Amino acid sequence: MFSNLSNRLLVFSIFIIGLPSILGCSTNPSVSQENASALVEATIPKGMVLIPSGSFPMGGKSEQAYADEFPVHKVTVSSFYMDATEVTNAEFAEFVNATGYLTIAEKDIDWEELKSQVPAGTPKPPDSVLMAGSLVFKPTDGPVSLEDYSQWWHWTTGANWRQPEGPGSSIEDRMNHPVVHISWEDANTYAKWAGKRLPTEAEWEWASSGGNAENIYPWGNEPIEKATNKANFWQGFFPYQNNNLDGFFGTAPVKSYEPNQFSLYDMAGNVWEWCQDRYNISTYEQYEEKGIVSDPKGSEEYYDPLEPLSPKHVIRGGSFLCNDSYCSGYRVTRRMSSSKDSGFNHTGFRCVKDHE
Numbered sequence: 001m002f003s004n005l006s007n008r009l010l011v012f013s014i015f016i017i018g019l020p021s022i023l024g025c026s027t028n029p030s031v032s033q034e035n036a037s038a039l040v041e042a043t044i045p046k047g048m049v050l051i052p053s054g055s056f057p058m059g060g061k062s063e064q065a066y067a068d069e070f071p072v073h074k075v076t077v078s079s080f081y082m083d084a085t086e087v088t089n090a091e092f093a094e095f096v097n098a099t100g101y102l103t104i105a106e107k108d109i110d111w112e113e114l115k116s117q118v119p120a121g122t123p124k125p126p127d128s129v130l131m132a133g134s135l136v137f138k139p140t141d142g143p144v145s146l147e148d149y150s151q152w153w154h155w156t157t158g159a160n161w162r163q164p165e166g167p168g169s170s171i172e173d174r175m176n177h178p179v180v181h182i183s184w185e186d187a188n189t190y191a192k193w194a195g196k197r198l199p200t201e202a203e204w205e206w207a208s209s210g211g212n213a214e215n216i217y218p219w220g221n222e223p224i225e226k227a228t229n230k231a232n233f234w235q236g237f238f239p240y241q242n243n244n245l246d247g248f249f250g251t252a253p254v255k256s257y258e259p260n261q262f263s264l265y266d267m268a269g270n271v272w273e274w275c276q277d278r279y280n281i282s283t284y285e286q287y288e289e290k291g292i293v294s295d296p297k298g299s300e301e302y303y304d305p306l307e308p309l310s311p312k313h314v315i316r317g318g319s320f321l322c323n324d325s326y327c328s329g330y331r332v333t334r335r336m337s338s339s340k341d342s343g344f345n346h347t348g349f350r351c352v353k354d355h356e
Protein backbone atom coordinates (compact mmCIF):
# COMPACT_ATOMS: atom_id res chain seq x y z
CA MET A 1 0.00 0.00 0.00
CA PHE A 2 2.88 2.30 0.70
CA SER A 3 6.41 2.11 -0.61
CA ASN A 4 9.74 3.69 -0.10
CA LEU A 5 9.69 4.31 -3.80
CA SER A 6 6.47 6.17 -3.18
CA ASN A 7 8.10 7.77 -0.16
CA ARG A 8 11.00 8.86 -2.23
CA LEU A 9 8.79 10.06 -5.02
CA LEU A 10 6.74 11.92 -2.45
CA VAL A 11 9.80 13.65 -1.09
CA PHE A 12 10.99 14.27 -4.57
CA SER A 13 7.69 15.60 -5.86
CA ILE A 14 7.43 17.96 -2.91
CA PHE A 15 10.90 19.21 -3.73
CA ILE A 16 10.41 19.45 -7.48
CA ILE A 17 6.78 20.33 -7.88
CA GLY A 18 5.70 21.33 -4.39
CA LEU A 19 2.84 18.79 -4.42
CA PRO A 20 1.60 17.40 -1.08
CA SER A 21 1.22 13.77 -2.33
CA ILE A 22 2.44 11.59 -0.62
CA LEU A 23 5.49 -12.19 9.60
CA GLY A 24 6.92 -35.14 19.35
CA CYS A 25 9.02 -36.45 20.26
CA SER A 26 9.34 -40.10 19.48
CA THR A 27 8.51 -41.26 22.98
CA ASN A 28 10.84 -43.83 24.39
CA PRO A 29 8.78 -46.31 26.51
CA SER A 30 11.48 -46.12 29.16
CA VAL A 31 11.10 -42.34 29.43
CA SER A 32 8.62 -41.02 31.96
CA GLN A 33 5.78 -38.75 30.90
CA GLU A 34 7.45 -35.84 32.64
CA ASN A 35 10.78 -36.43 30.97
CA ALA A 36 9.09 -36.93 27.62
CA SER A 37 7.46 -33.53 27.96
CA ALA A 38 10.80 -32.04 28.88
CA LEU A 39 12.34 -33.58 25.75
CA VAL A 40 9.63 -32.08 23.57
CA GLU A 41 10.20 -28.71 25.17
CA ALA A 42 13.93 -29.02 24.61
CA THR A 43 13.48 -29.51 20.88
CA ILE A 44 11.51 -26.29 20.42
CA PRO A 45 13.80 -23.36 19.68
CA LYS A 46 13.83 -20.69 22.40
CA GLY A 47 11.05 -18.14 22.05
CA MET A 48 9.23 -20.19 19.42
CA VAL A 49 6.16 -22.38 19.43
CA LEU A 50 5.41 -25.46 17.32
CA ILE A 51 2.55 -24.85 14.92
CA PRO A 52 0.99 -28.17 13.87
CA SER A 53 0.31 -29.03 10.25
CA GLY A 54 -3.24 -28.56 9.08
CA SER A 55 -5.68 -27.93 6.26
CA PHE A 56 -7.96 -24.92 6.19
CA PRO A 57 -10.07 -22.77 3.87
CA MET A 58 -7.76 -19.81 3.18
CA GLY A 59 -9.41 -16.48 2.46
CA GLY A 60 -12.17 -14.06 3.41
CA LYS A 61 -14.81 -15.10 5.90
CA SER A 62 -16.55 -11.89 6.94
CA GLU A 63 -18.46 -9.02 5.38
CA GLN A 64 -15.34 -6.90 5.72
CA ALA A 65 -13.27 -9.13 3.44
CA TYR A 66 -11.60 -7.44 0.46
CA ALA A 67 -11.56 -8.75 -3.12
CA ASP A 68 -7.99 -10.01 -2.82
CA GLU A 69 -9.09 -12.39 -0.03
CA PHE A 70 -11.04 -14.42 -2.61
CA PRO A 71 -11.58 -17.02 -3.84
CA VAL A 72 -11.50 -18.95 -0.60
CA HIS A 73 -9.43 -22.05 -1.38
CA LYS A 74 -8.29 -25.14 0.53
CA VAL A 75 -4.69 -25.04 1.72
CA THR A 76 -2.52 -27.50 3.65
CA VAL A 77 0.54 -26.30 5.54
CA SER A 78 3.28 -28.44 7.06
CA SER A 79 4.20 -28.01 10.73
CA PHE A 80 6.68 -25.28 11.56
CA TYR A 81 8.06 -23.28 14.46
CA MET A 82 7.02 -19.65 14.85
CA ASP A 83 8.29 -16.86 17.07
CA ALA A 84 5.78 -16.42 19.91
CA THR A 85 6.19 -12.67 19.61
CA GLU A 86 7.15 -10.01 17.14
CA VAL A 87 10.93 -9.47 16.98
CA THR A 88 11.74 -6.94 19.71
CA ASN A 89 14.12 -4.02 19.81
CA ALA A 90 16.31 -6.03 22.24
CA GLU A 91 16.49 -8.94 19.77
CA PHE A 92 17.20 -6.68 16.82
CA ALA A 93 19.88 -4.83 18.80
CA GLU A 94 21.60 -8.18 19.45
CA PHE A 95 21.68 -8.79 15.69
CA VAL A 96 23.00 -5.31 14.90
CA ASN A 97 25.66 -5.53 17.64
CA ALA A 98 26.85 -8.86 16.21
CA THR A 99 26.86 -7.83 12.56
CA GLY A 100 27.04 -4.03 12.30
CA TYR A 101 24.01 -4.18 9.98
CA LEU A 102 22.50 -0.93 8.81
CA THR A 103 18.77 -0.92 8.00
CA ILE A 104 17.41 0.71 4.89
CA ALA A 105 16.04 3.62 6.91
CA GLU A 106 19.59 4.38 8.09
CA LYS A 107 20.97 4.79 4.59
CA ASP A 108 20.75 7.84 2.37
CA ILE A 109 18.55 7.48 -0.70
CA ASP A 110 20.47 6.36 -3.79
CA TRP A 111 19.80 8.85 -6.57
CA GLU A 112 21.06 6.40 -9.22
CA GLU A 113 18.37 3.93 -8.11
CA LEU A 114 15.67 6.55 -7.85
CA LYS A 115 16.57 8.06 -11.21
CA SER A 116 15.34 4.98 -13.07
CA GLN A 117 11.94 5.37 -11.44
CA VAL A 118 11.20 9.00 -12.27
CA PRO A 119 10.63 10.68 -15.65
CA ALA A 120 13.71 10.97 -17.88
CA GLY A 121 15.50 14.28 -17.47
CA THR A 122 14.30 14.84 -13.92
CA PRO A 123 17.00 16.86 -12.17
CA LYS A 124 18.79 15.49 -9.12
CA PRO A 125 17.32 16.90 -5.90
CA PRO A 126 19.66 18.37 -3.28
CA ASP A 127 21.36 15.96 -0.88
CA SER A 128 19.21 17.24 1.98
CA VAL A 129 16.16 15.68 0.33
CA LEU A 130 17.94 12.36 -0.12
CA MET A 131 19.01 11.97 3.50
CA ALA A 132 18.19 8.74 5.37
CA GLY A 133 14.73 8.61 6.94
CA SER A 134 11.43 6.83 7.12
CA LEU A 135 7.70 7.46 7.47
CA VAL A 136 6.28 8.34 10.85
CA PHE A 137 2.60 8.45 11.80
CA LYS A 138 1.20 11.65 13.26
CA PRO A 139 -2.49 12.03 14.11
CA THR A 140 -4.43 14.71 12.27
CA ASP A 141 -6.28 17.55 13.97
CA GLY A 142 -9.65 16.30 12.75
CA PRO A 143 -11.41 14.14 10.16
CA VAL A 144 -9.63 13.76 6.79
CA SER A 145 -10.15 11.73 3.65
CA LEU A 146 -9.05 8.16 4.40
CA GLU A 147 -7.86 7.93 0.81
CA ASP A 148 -5.11 10.46 1.44
CA TYR A 149 -2.51 8.84 3.68
CA SER A 150 -0.10 11.74 3.21
CA GLN A 151 -2.30 13.43 5.81
CA TRP A 152 -0.95 11.16 8.57
CA TRP A 153 2.27 9.69 7.23
CA HIS A 154 5.22 12.08 7.40
CA TRP A 155 8.61 11.55 5.85
CA THR A 156 11.00 12.11 8.76
CA THR A 157 14.72 12.48 8.24
CA GLY A 158 16.57 10.46 10.87
CA ALA A 159 13.61 8.19 11.72
CA ASN A 160 14.75 4.57 12.02
CA TRP A 161 14.50 1.62 14.43
CA ARG A 162 16.72 3.38 17.00
CA GLN A 163 14.71 6.61 16.79
CA PRO A 164 11.17 5.53 15.87
CA GLU A 165 9.71 9.04 15.83
CA GLY A 166 12.87 10.67 14.48
CA PRO A 167 15.76 12.59 16.10
CA GLY A 168 15.23 13.03 19.83
CA SER A 169 13.16 9.86 20.19
CA SER A 170 14.65 6.64 21.53
CA ILE A 171 13.96 2.97 22.21
CA GLU A 172 15.71 3.10 25.58
CA ASP A 173 12.49 2.38 27.46
CA ARG A 174 11.05 0.25 24.64
CA MET A 175 13.48 -2.67 24.38
CA ASN A 176 10.58 -5.15 24.75
CA HIS A 177 8.52 -3.45 22.06
CA PRO A 178 8.53 -4.73 18.48
CA VAL A 179 11.27 -3.29 16.30
CA VAL A 180 9.91 -0.94 13.61
CA HIS A 181 11.08 0.87 10.47
CA ILE A 182 12.15 -2.51 9.12
CA SER A 183 12.07 -3.25 5.39
CA TRP A 184 11.42 -6.72 3.92
CA GLU A 185 15.11 -7.00 3.13
CA ASP A 186 16.08 -5.99 6.68
CA ALA A 187 13.68 -8.64 8.05
CA ASN A 188 15.14 -11.31 5.77
CA THR A 189 18.69 -10.44 6.73
CA TYR A 190 17.82 -10.73 10.43
CA ALA A 191 15.98 -14.02 9.84
CA LYS A 192 18.94 -15.52 7.99
CA TRP A 193 21.30 -14.46 10.78
CA ALA A 194 18.95 -16.08 13.34
CA GLY A 195 18.79 -19.34 11.32
CA LYS A 196 15.15 -18.70 10.54
CA ARG A 197 13.04 -17.31 7.70
CA LEU A 198 9.96 -15.19 7.17
CA PRO A 199 6.60 -17.00 7.24
CA THR A 200 4.60 -17.65 4.10
CA GLU A 201 1.29 -15.93 3.95
CA ALA A 202 -0.46 -19.32 4.27
CA GLU A 203 1.61 -20.22 7.35
CA TRP A 204 0.79 -16.83 8.84
CA GLU A 205 -2.97 -17.19 8.27
CA TRP A 206 -3.06 -20.74 9.68
CA ALA A 207 -1.02 -19.69 12.71
CA SER A 208 -3.14 -16.60 13.31
CA SER A 209 -6.38 -18.61 13.21
CA GLY A 210 -5.10 -20.82 16.04
CA GLY A 211 -6.24 -23.80 13.98
CA ASN A 212 -9.91 -22.71 13.94
CA ALA A 213 -11.20 -21.96 10.44
CA GLU A 214 -14.18 -20.08 11.90
CA ASN A 215 -12.05 -17.44 13.60
CA ILE A 216 -12.39 -13.99 12.12
CA TYR A 217 -9.81 -12.73 14.65
CA PRO A 218 -6.95 -14.59 16.34
CA TRP A 219 -9.04 -14.67 19.54
CA GLY A 220 -12.19 -15.95 17.88
CA ASN A 221 -15.27 -13.95 16.90
CA GLU A 222 -15.72 -11.56 19.82
CA PRO A 223 -16.29 -8.19 18.13
CA ILE A 224 -13.30 -5.89 17.79
CA GLU A 225 -14.88 -3.12 19.87
CA LYS A 226 -14.93 -5.52 22.86
CA ALA A 227 -11.43 -6.84 22.25
CA THR A 228 -9.34 -4.16 23.95
CA ASN A 229 -7.71 -6.86 26.10
CA LYS A 230 -6.93 -8.94 23.01
CA ALA A 231 -4.83 -6.66 20.84
CA ASN A 232 -3.24 -3.25 20.40
CA PHE A 233 -5.26 -1.39 17.79
CA TRP A 234 -6.99 2.02 17.40
CA GLN A 235 -10.16 2.83 19.33
CA GLY A 236 -12.06 5.94 18.35
CA PHE A 237 -11.88 7.82 15.11
CA PHE A 238 -8.89 7.28 12.82
CA PRO A 239 -6.63 9.17 12.33
CA TYR A 240 -7.46 11.98 14.74
CA GLN A 241 -8.96 10.56 17.95
CA ASN A 242 -7.60 7.49 19.73
CA ASN A 243 -9.30 6.61 23.01
CA ASN A 244 -6.46 4.24 23.94
CA LEU A 245 -8.85 1.83 25.65
CA ASP A 246 -6.26 -0.89 25.10
CA GLY A 247 -3.69 1.17 26.99
CA PHE A 248 -1.34 2.12 24.17
CA PHE A 249 -1.29 4.82 21.53
CA GLY A 250 1.78 3.47 19.70
CA THR A 251 3.54 0.14 20.00
CA ALA A 252 3.02 -1.95 23.16
CA PRO A 253 5.50 -4.32 24.80
CA VAL A 254 5.10 -7.75 23.23
CA LYS A 255 2.93 -10.12 25.31
CA SER A 256 0.81 -7.23 26.62
CA TYR A 257 -2.34 -9.04 25.44
CA GLU A 258 -3.72 -12.57 25.55
CA PRO A 259 -2.16 -15.11 23.16
CA ASN A 260 -4.19 -17.08 20.60
CA GLN A 261 -4.87 -20.84 20.68
CA PHE A 262 -1.36 -21.54 19.39
CA SER A 263 0.20 -19.37 22.17
CA LEU A 264 1.15 -16.64 19.70
CA TYR A 265 1.04 -13.03 20.88
CA ASP A 266 0.08 -9.92 18.93
CA MET A 267 -0.95 -11.77 15.78
CA ALA A 268 -3.53 -9.02 15.62
CA GLY A 269 -2.30 -5.47 15.94
CA ASN A 270 0.76 -3.88 17.53
CA VAL A 271 2.81 -3.94 14.30
CA TRP A 272 2.22 -5.27 10.81
CA GLU A 273 4.39 -8.33 10.09
CA TRP A 274 6.28 -9.12 6.90
CA CYS A 275 5.63 -12.38 5.06
CA GLN A 276 7.97 -13.87 2.48
CA ASP A 277 5.38 -13.90 -0.34
CA ARG A 278 5.26 -11.39 -3.17
CA TYR A 279 2.03 -9.47 -3.10
CA ASN A 280 -0.29 -10.04 -6.05
CA ILE A 281 -3.92 -9.07 -5.95
CA SER A 282 -4.74 -12.27 -7.91
CA THR A 283 -2.68 -14.75 -5.87
CA TYR A 284 -5.68 -16.79 -4.72
CA GLU A 285 -7.10 -17.00 -8.25
CA GLN A 286 -3.73 -18.27 -9.44
CA TYR A 287 -3.67 -20.95 -6.73
CA GLU A 288 -7.12 -22.15 -7.74
CA GLU A 289 -6.19 -22.27 -11.44
CA LYS A 290 -2.96 -24.15 -10.76
CA GLY A 291 -4.46 -26.43 -8.15
CA ILE A 292 -1.88 -25.31 -5.59
CA VAL A 293 -2.96 -26.51 -2.16
CA SER A 294 0.19 -27.59 -0.28
CA ASP A 295 2.52 -25.05 1.34
CA PRO A 296 1.85 -22.27 -1.16
CA LYS A 297 4.62 -19.72 -1.43
CA GLY A 298 2.92 -16.82 -3.17
CA SER A 299 2.82 -15.45 -6.68
CA GLU A 300 5.73 -15.46 -9.08
CA GLU A 301 4.93 -11.90 -10.10
CA TYR A 302 4.38 -8.77 -8.07
CA TYR A 303 1.15 -6.99 -8.85
CA ASP A 304 -0.68 -4.29 -7.02
CA PRO A 305 -2.87 -2.32 -9.43
CA LEU A 306 -2.60 0.75 -7.21
CA GLU A 307 1.20 0.85 -7.56
CA PRO A 308 2.03 -1.51 -10.46
CA LEU A 309 5.71 -0.54 -10.69
CA SER A 310 6.43 -1.15 -7.01
CA PRO A 311 7.62 -4.66 -5.99
CA LYS A 312 5.60 -5.40 -2.87
CA HIS A 313 5.49 -8.16 -0.30
CA VAL A 314 2.62 -9.24 1.91
CA ILE A 315 2.24 -7.84 5.40
CA ARG A 316 -0.24 -9.34 7.88
CA GLY A 317 -2.04 -8.75 11.16
CA GLY A 318 -2.51 -5.00 11.32
CA SER A 319 -0.97 -2.49 13.69
CA PHE A 320 -1.67 -0.05 16.50
CA LEU A 321 -3.26 2.12 13.81
CA CYS A 322 -5.92 -0.36 12.69
CA ASN A 323 -9.56 0.45 13.06
CA ASP A 324 -12.73 -0.91 11.47
CA SER A 325 -13.24 2.38 9.65
CA TYR A 326 -9.88 2.10 7.96
CA CYS A 327 -8.08 -1.22 7.34
CA SER A 328 -9.43 -3.91 9.73
CA GLY A 329 -5.94 -5.39 9.52
CA TYR A 330 -6.46 -7.42 12.68
CA ARG A 331 -8.68 -9.86 10.79
CA VAL A 332 -7.01 -13.28 10.30
CA THR A 333 -7.54 -13.24 6.54
CA ARG A 334 -6.70 -9.59 5.80
CA ARG A 335 -4.00 -9.15 3.17
CA MET A 336 -1.97 -5.97 2.93
CA SER A 337 1.18 -5.14 1.01
CA SER A 338 4.19 -2.90 1.36
CA SER A 339 7.12 -2.17 -0.92
CA LYS A 340 10.10 -4.38 -0.12
CA ASP A 341 12.32 -1.39 0.56
CA SER A 342 9.82 0.34 2.86
CA GLY A 343 10.02 0.97 6.57
CA PHE A 344 7.28 2.49 8.71
CA ASN A 345 6.88 3.00 12.43
CA HIS A 346 3.97 0.53 12.38
CA THR A 347 5.74 -2.33 10.52
CA GLY A 348 7.90 -5.10 12.02
CA PHE A 349 8.08 -8.89 11.69
CA ARG A 350 8.42 -12.30 13.33
CA CYS A 351 10.25 -15.37 12.04
CA VAL A 352 9.52 -19.05 11.50
CA LYS A 353 11.71 -22.11 11.21
CA ASP A 354 11.12 -25.41 9.43
CA HIS A 355 10.07 -28.31 11.67
CA GLU A 356 12.24 -31.15 10.37
Ligand SMILES: [Ca+2]
Nearest residue numbers: 232233246248
Ligand atom coordinates in the same frame (compact mmCIF):
# COMPACT_ATOMS: atom_id res chain seq x y z
CA1 LIG B 1 -3.83 1.05 20.94
Ligand SMILES: [Ca+2]
Nearest residue numbers: 266269271317
Ligand atom coordinates in the same frame (compact mmCIF):
# COMPACT_ATOMS: atom_id res chain seq x y z
CA1 LIG C 1 1.44 -8.02 15.01
